[in-house]
Amino acid sequence: MNSLNISLPGLELKNPIMPASGCFGFGREFSQLYDLSQLGAIMIKATTYEPRFGNPTPRVAETSAGMLNAIGLQNPGLEKVVNEELAWLEQIDVPIIANVAGSQEEDYVAVAKRISAVKNVHALELNISCPNVKTGGIAFGTIPEIAKNLTKKVKEVSEVPVYVKLSPNVTNIVEMAKAVEDGGADGLTMINTLVGMRIDLKTGNPILANKTGGLSGPAIKPVALRMIYEVSQQVSLPIIGMGGIESAEDVIEYFYAGASAVAVGTANFVDPFVCPKIIDGLPELIEKLGYEHISECTGRSWKKHEKATHYCS
């Protein structure tokens, strides 16, 4: 019996494991290493209307149990992503989640409209949370009303379900989640990176040319788990969780927090075979924990708590 298949809006997943946007390019590099059709889905690199070169280098810096990046949404632009990258991905039996980014509302809408019409794009991930671009991006992700309106505008034109990627760089994550739910989002992906900095001891300057960058990796896992735990109890949207996942155990922890699927980001850089390894390890772990299907794990941390409270009263 398949203990890993998951149905989410727009997505029939063989398993709930997918590489996170920005950590997997458009799949070509990893396709030299393993068969990508093993993956539940692929979240492709953020696409903007116009091509973007991104930020100057250095674009990455290491930190304890994590890394900072400030790539700056480098991508070849909508036309090339559709005609070259998505066309290439056609040959692989895997649903694509297209990450849509922009610096103004019209950009998001134009990209969403066109890219959602591509056959192998099964869902959009609305990137309102990139910390590394000067305009747009994170502004859309930190003001609830703006996030809601953008979600609404994108929903009007999208031919596939829209997942909104939330930023952890906010005071009240639940408020943001509720706002995009009101805007018509079909799901949430969380979390994007946390804004951070590292400074070179020799020069006294920030290591990243962009000065600040997004922190990812195991260091942010507790933050993501806490936010998913809070949000999943307050909204009815499915959540694709991410932040420092690198093992089957991490996946279950995210499900327990309230996720219905997960994305693997930074770990792909450390071990490029991490996604298939996690997929291989999950069935045994699920069985060991006494479940028949991974979906039974979603929200266990708070569902169990509710039950316990009930018994006490």
Next chain:
Amino acid sequence: MIRQEQCTVISQIKLAENIYELTLQGELVHEMKDPGQFVHLKISEGYDPMLRRPISIAEILPDQSQFKMIYRAEGRGTAMLSKKSPGDYVDVLGPLGNGFPITEAFGGETAMLVGGGIGVPPLYELSKQLESRGVKVIHVLGFQSASAVFYEEKFAQLGETYIATADGSVGTKGFVTDVIERIGFDFDILYSCGPTPMLKALETRYPHKNVYLSLEERMGCGIGACFACVCHTGDDPDGYSYKKVCSDGPVFKAGEVVL
């Protein structure tokens, strides 16, 4: 083909001040072809350091399934790497990137190999392969001081070798460009690896020569997926076109990318 393998440490030798030669054994050696490729090393099992470290390949020994790297123990990761002893394992991803095109040099021709500091190591395998093809090799190698010099004799066995040191403690005082200026070599092709200012100087000095340069950049994944090590292309210096140092390079023809 790129492989991931736990390679065994055969030897770890201190060659100069903070400079180590590490020999590893593993089957992925048989995937190594062009000199100038690199491997991406996971130095510890935990999160310290978390990311891999890109290190160039200094010598390929297919008969023993071994390869050598020469690196400087500078940051935390390489300092930890220098503590590995024979019998230990290192998680290796590779070989990665595109190396120096050796078929661009023909038997009887002269190749000048210019290296600076920790950019010198990949030139050793390059020199060996060129020499075995009947190419005459001239080496011009720059170091900070006498205490940082390594492989001088090994290069000398393959061809004429000139050393420059910043403090003049060995060879010519100054940079490799000072040696080149003074002697005025005649050559058909130039290969170089080292600090960017040195590569720029060579590119500017020989606009009409066949010149190949190996670049260094901070990397994330090492396979072209993360876009950390991107540079502008020479024909579109302010535009959107780009090359990735890890997967399009690290060796580029002079002028192909903006240094």
